[in-house]
Amino acid sequence: MMLQDGSTQLLCLTASSGVPLFTRGASKQLPFSVIGSLNGVHMFGGGQGVVLSGCETEGGGKVVWRVFQDSVMLIAVNGGGQGGVGCSREEEVRLQRLLENVWNCMVLVLGQDELANIRNVERLKRDLRSCFGLIDQMLEERQEGVLGSLTHCADLLLPPNPTLLQEAVDGFAEAADSEFGCLIIHGRIAAATEKWWRLAPQEVVLLSALIRSLSDSASASCDYPVFLPHGSPTVAHRLLRFQLLPGADVCVLCGPSPSLHTAETGLVGRFWAPLVETLRDCLAVGERCVPQAVNLRPDVLALLLINRETRRSVSSVLHPLADAPPPSKARCWELLKLFYIFSTTRYFTQEESVCVSTEESGPRGRANDFARGFSHQPLQCYLVTEECKSYALQTPQHQLFLLFPPSVPTFVLRTAATQTLSDVVAATGL
Amino acid sequence: MSQNPATGSVVVSDWHRCKDGKEYFNKILHRKKRKIFGLLESPVMPPHVAVDTVHYKIFLTGKSGVGKTALAARLTGRNIPNVHYETTGVETTVVFWPVKLRDSGRVLFLRLQLWDCGENALRRFDHLLPSCKEQVDAVLFLFSFTDRTSFDDLPNQISKWTEESAGRLVKLVVGTKFDLFMHCDVAQRDVRDFQETWRLPVLRVGGEVSNGLDDVSPLLNCLAEQLWHHDCVTAGSVGLQQETVTLL
Numbered sequence: 001m002m003l004q005d006g007s008t009q010l011l012c013l014t015a016s017s018g019v020p021l022f023t024r025g026a027s028k029q030l031p032f033s034v035i036g037s038l039n040g041v042h043m044f045g046g047g048q049g050v051v052l053s054g055c056e057t058e059g060g061g062k063v064v065w066r067v068f069q070d071s072v073m074l075i076a077v078n079g080g081g082q083g084g085v086g087c088s089r090e091e092e093v094r095l096q097r098l099l100e101n102v103w104n105c106m107v108l109v110l111g112q113d114e115l116a117n118i119r120n121v122e123r124l125k126r127d128l129r130s131c132f133g134l135i136d137q138m139l140e141e142r143q144e145g146v147l148g149s150l151t152h153c154a155d156l157l158l159p160p161n162p163t164l165l166q167e168a169v170d171g172f173a174e175a176a177d178s179e180f181g182c183l184i185i186h187g188r189i190a191a192a193t194e195k196w197w198r199l200a201p202q203e204v205v206l207l208s209a210l211i212r213s214l215s216d217s218a219s220a221s222c223d224y225p226v227f228l229p230h231g232s233p234t235v236a237h238r239l240l241r242f243q244l245l246p247g248a249d250v251c252v253l254c255g256p257s258p259s260l261h262t263a264e265t266g267l268v269g270r271f272w273a274p275l276v277e278t279l280r281d282c283l284a285v286g287e288r289c290v291p292q293a294v295n296l297r298p299d300v301l302a303l304l305l306i307n308r309e310t311r312r313s314v315s316s317v318l319h320p321l322a323d324a325p326p327p328s329k330a331r332c333w334e335l336l337k338l339f340y341i342f343s344t345t346r347y348f349t350q351e352e353s354v355c356v357s358t359e360e361s362g363p364r365g366r367a368n369d370f371a372r373g374f375s376h377q378p379l380q381c382y383l384v385t386e387e388c389k390s391y392a393l394q395t396p397q398h399q400l401f402l403l404f405p406p407s408v409p410t411f412v413l414r415t416a417a418t419q420t421l422s423d424v425v426a427a428t429g430l
Numbered sequence: 431m432s433q434n435p436a437t438g439s440v441v442v443s444d445w446h447r448c449k450d451g452k453e454y455f456n457k458i459l460h461r462k463k464r465k466i467f468g469l470l471e472s473p474v475m476p477p478h479v480a481v482d483t484v485h486y487k488i489f490l491t492g493k494s495g496v497g498k499t500a501l502a503a504r505l506t507g508r509n510i511p512n513v514h515y516e517t518t519g520v521e522t523t524v525v526f527w528p529v530k531l532r533d534s535g536r537v538l539f540l541r542l543q544l545w546d547c548g549e550n551a552l553r554r555f556d557h558l559l560p561s562c563k564e565q566v567d568a569v570l571f572l573f574s575f576t577d578r579t580s581f582d583d584l585p586n587q588i589s590k591w592t593e594e595s596a597g598r599l600v601k602l603v604v605g606t607k608f609d610l611f612m613h614c615d616v617a618q619r620d621v622r623d624f625q626e627t628w629r630l631p632v633l634r635v636g637g638e639v640s641n642g643l644d645d646v647s648p649l650l651n652c653l654a655e656q657l658w659h660h661d662c663v664t665a666g667s668v669g670l671q672q673e674t675v676t677l678l
């Protein structure tokens with residue numbers, strides 16, 4: 001493979017004629033001839049009535065294709081090898097998710113019309129540059145501990161004092177003539193209006209990603225035109241974002257009024273100044289995302305809890321000791337993601353899970369074949385590796401994924417998982 | 431419109447280096463770096479040192495890639511991104527800056543809110559420009575020393591704003607990427623000529639962002655001076671702000 005190990009390159013071409021629109025990722029670009037061939041082989045399949053969605057190279061490299069709106073083709077290429085994470089099935093799922101997310105980024109910034117009806121390729125190429133910031137963020141998956149782009153569930157931070165914040169978000173949104181309001185702490189949702197939760201899960205995740213990138217730039221406030229890939233792909237709304245404190249952002253989605261200036265000078269102080277201390281308490285929860293008051297078993301290394309009905313999730317890597325033995329914090333996040341993909345592609349294969357995409361030509365096939373081999377729906381699964389022990393369980397309402405140190409006896413895992421589920425759910429209402 | 435004040439005639443230049451400025455500048459620093467303020471925060475002085483804070487809205491304009499977003503980052507002490515990502519909407523940045531008025535010795539905190547909007551976004555969405563213009567106090571016209579066309583377009587840009595605002599606005603020109611002298615496309619003589627014709631201050635920025643205040647103080651002091659002077663002239667004409675009228 002011509003890419004460096006483990007690095008992912010993203011190609012975007014027009015679907016009809018294969019004109020390259022942009023490439024992102026990987027320091028060493030694929031030669032033009034290879035890009036042409038990748039497009040060609042997909043087109044050849046199309047001519048034969050076959051949709052080519054993915055393939056694997058001998059060296060462990062992966063290529064996935066996907067056409068959106070019969071207009072834009074996205075191809076993701078991963079070099080495989082040492083740096084690559086997980087085995088090839090996990091990698092394919094990751095890449096398919098990436099393509100979907102990248103498309104959503106493109107719609108968010110440019111709207112669907114411009115992408116679905118390409119009139120002027122040169123102009124589109126120029127406009128697409130506006131999406132690179134978000135797309136690169138998706139490629140790099142910079143922020144540790146934010147799993148939404150993979151799970152398509154909103155990443156939550158559970159605040160110690162939710163009622164006050166909820167009231168403030170509701171009141172603030174209403175005063176800004178909006179039904180859609182959201183408070184983001186450390187890049188995760190701490191409170192949101194009822195309507196915000198009615199947005200498509202992918203949109204909630206995408207908006208969180210956008211707000212994170214804006215928040216990283218440390219700007220004080222923003223007025224960003226956004227298209228909602230599912231709810232409003234052709235009409236832009238305004239995303240107003242205000243940085244209340246560093247790491248704490250409040251946002252509303254609104255129409256033509258109020259102006260940024262009016263909202264900022266008239267509303268921000270009125271609703272949020274009385275809550276500075278509450279916001280600081282919320283910031284103090286930090287990357288743990290679960291308030292200290294929630295007792296977690298000391299032997300849990302990391303957890304991801306998903307509410308399957310509301311599409312919300314909370315995840316946390318718990319490193320009680322500074323000099324804790326490996327795996328490191330970063331590796332725990334990596335392992336948690338891999339174990340999530342592992343479980344959801346092999347065992348917990350339902351509608352909403354990763355392997356079944358609702359749109360055309362998503363990755364189906366083998367994962368489902370594997371699941372069909374069972375006469376029943378697995379409820380729990382575990383995996384023991386050299387690095388850690390992992391345990392997942394699901395109920396009609398929840399999925400829980402846990403990592404434990406290798407020293408924990410395997411027979412304890414089930415009890416520990418069941419107990420953690422009921423403890424966290426009881427304490428947080430998630 | 432009144433004559434622009436001479437540099438250093440209204441506020442004390444290099445006040446950040448003076449001993450008596452220290453306690454004020456410490457409030458905008460945190461562990462020797464610039465402190466980031468959320469909208470709910472501001473520098474807090476002890477109760478016996480009452481300082482007024484004056485708010486200003488400043489719009490950054492200039493073609494895509496000229497360095498608007500980088501300037502906003504620079505003025506708040508953040509590193510400038512080395513990849514150019516288009517700004518796809520309006521982003522504002524808040525800079526607190528203490529100044530000491532030369533005549534009265536009075537100290538003020540300026541709260542400068544910089545409004546930065548990507549050129550493409552301005553073109554695609556009609557509502558953004560009016561929002562940037564709403565109650566704006568100053569415009570910074572940016573050109574890049576590495577891009578001649580951005581310099582040549584300045585008169586055009588400036589007259590557009592002059593017609594509309596009829597002298598209500600403070601205007602400043604900022605030349606960016608001054609560090610890239612190897613690729614310099616705008617001669618110093620051209621800048622001097624421009625300055626004489628238009629009678630606007632031209633400031634130069636470039637290079638790595640340092641933690642110190644030396645890099646940003648000429649620009650921020652110049653802006654402060656223009657804004658305060660402008661306010662005084664306006665206030666003078668309607669008989670407000672007695673103490674500053676004497677200053678003219």
Ligand SMILES: Nc1nc2c(ncn2[C@@H]2O[C@H](COP(=O)(O)OP(=O)(O)O)[C@@H](O)[C@H]2O)c(=O)[nH]1
Pocket residue numbers: 492493494495496497498499500501510511512513514515516517606607608609610635636637
């Ligand atoms: N060397 C150098 N590069 C700069 C300077 N200002 C901006 N840049 C670079 O120019 C590019 C565009 O800057 P940006 O601020 O994003 O432009 P904008 O479109 O006007 O917001 C970025 O890659 C910056 O790193 C500067 O003063 N010196």
Ligand SMILES: [Mg+2]
Pocket residue numbers: 498499500515516517546547548
């Ligand atoms: Mg910009």
